[in-house]
Amino acid sequence: MRRQNAKKIIIIDMKVAITSTGNTLASMLDQRFGRCAYFVIYDKESKSVEYIPNPNKQVSEGAGPASVQLLAERGVHKIISGDFGMKVKPILDSLQIQMIVIKDTPKTVSEIMDTLDH
Numbered sequence: 321m322r323r324q325n326a327k328k329i330i331i332i333d334m335k336v337a338i339t340s341t342g343n344t345l346a347s348m349l350d351q352r353f354g355r356c357a358y359f360v361i362y363d364k365e366s367k368s369v370e371y372i373p374n375p376n377k378q379v380s381e382g383a384g385p386a387s388v389q390l391l392a393e394r395g396v397h398k399i400i401s402g403d404f405g406m407k408v409k410p411i412l413d414s415l416q417i418q419m420i421v422i423k424d425t426p427k428t429v430s431e432i433m434d435t436l437d438h
Contacts, residue, residue: 351402
């Protein structure tokens with residue numbers, strides 16, 4: 321009888337997107353996903369931060385799905401926002417991107433990043 325070694329697949333959530341009202345670490349979490357002012361892409365491994373102005377914040381419809389596409393193309397595995405539209409959840413599920421909702425407590429981007437590192 322031969323034993324086969326089980327292979328483990330580990331999904332690493334290195335890149336996290338945070339919806340932001342501005343392009344600094346002191347900016348507040350933007351409660352709107354698809355129409356936020358900026359996406360902050362935080363790479364937990366390298367500790368790098370990228371600020372992306374949201375090109376979809378002014379579109380008449382489809383801002384959420386278009387924003388998901390933008391973040392998926394950048395390799396994001398988690399998105400933190402105050403609220404997500406109804407069209408977004410099934411898309412994120414299909415792409416295996418985790419949604420994290422922070423509603424009641426105002427937080428800065430820096431505070432959220434600190435939480436992610438612990």
